[in-house]
Amino acid sequence: MEALRDHHWWGRERTDRDTEKLVLEALRERGPLPSRAFEGSGSGSGGMWNWKPAKRALEHLFAAGEVVVAGRQAFQRLYDLPERVIPKEYLDAPLPTEDEFRRALVLRAVEGRGAVTEAGIADHFRLGGGARGVRPAVDALVGEGLVRRVAVEDGGPPVVVPAAVELDGVVPGGGVLLSPFDNLLWDRAFVERVFGFRHVIEVYKRQHERVYGYYVLPLLVGDRLVGRADLKAERADGVLRLRAFHLEPGMRPSKRLDEALDRALLRLSRTIELERVER
Numbered sequence: 001m002e003a004l005r006d007h008h009w010w011g012r013e014r015t016d017r018d019t020e021k022l023v024l025e026a027l028r029e030r031g032p033l034p035s036r037a038f039e040g041s042g043s044g045s046g047g048m049w050n051w052k053p054a055k056r057a058l059e060h061l062f063a064a065g066e067v068v069v070a071g072r073q074a075f076q077r078l079y080d081l082p083e084r085v086i087p088k089e090y091l092d093a094p095l096p097t098e099d100e101f102r103r104a105l106v107l108r109a110v111e112g113r114g115a116v117t118e119a120g121i122a123d124h125f126r127l128g129g130g131a132r133g134v135r136p137a138v139d140a141l142v143g144e145g146l147v148r149r150v151a152v153e154d155g156g157p158p159v160v161v162p163a164a165v166e167l168d169g170v171v172p173g174g175g176v177l178l179s180p181f182d183n184l185l186w187d188r189a190f191v192e193r194v195f196g197f198r199h200v201i202e203v204y205k206r207q208h209e210r211v212y213g214y215y216v217l218p219l220l221v222g223d224r225l226v227g228r229a230d231l232k233a234e235r236a237d238g239v240l241r242l243r244a245f246h247l248e249p250g251m252r253p254s255k256r257l258d259e260a261l262d263r264a265l266l267r268l269s270r271t272i273e274l275e276r277v278e279r
Helices: 017-030 051-065 100-112 119-125 130-143 189-194 255-271
Strands: 066-074 076-080 147-150 159-162 175-177 216-221 224-236 239-247 276-279
Touching: 051 066, 066 175, 100 119, 100 130, 100 147, 100 159, 119 130, 130 147, 175 224, 175 255, 189 224, 216 255, 224 255, 239 255, 255 276
Parallel strands: 239 276
Antiparallel strands: 066 076, 147 159, 175 216, 216 224, 224 239
């Protein structure tokens, strides 16, 4: 947030301080508000309260920590002042040093991902300097006994894992359908390296360009990504519909895989509160 005081993530400068001031005054007077509370009349005049300037102001304020998210309303963030959301003890706490900050983020990335390369750690939090930039923090955490590096049989870059992790533990055999944005899949090069699975997200492609489907969930069975399920939630009928299932190359249909897919579909349907599955 300190680094984003004057420039947003994408390098956009904070030049409209007047709109920011009005946004802060509105939050102060009215409490938590979504961005739509600042929408203009739709006249296209580009005035002070036109939606775009206010939304940009909120983004700058949020990036710099001058407003925070107090909750959500129909998927929209509710913005509010930090002192009304974050406990005072945290707001008054001293700022960490750059080294402390990086070590904390590196540790969070490793604990969240389980096994991740240094390049993957840098990408996890968009930390500058790539693998080389996070290496001193990894070295420090190794020295503190919190993480360790593990060599990979393919001779590529080692992975960083929590110090106490059991690398050869029992892998659950049941199937689970992964969100296309599951953190296991974030580092696509690493997923391909470890699982031989080329992860693609096709929601932004035109229909005729899609190979697997619009919103496809990879199926993890044990320690293998075995296929991709093209699913649709038909909420009016309470149905989770499997439109297609694509086995990975080298995988053959089997009763075990079919049962794993059935269990995964049933679990997902319950999670998203649908009554039944249709294949």
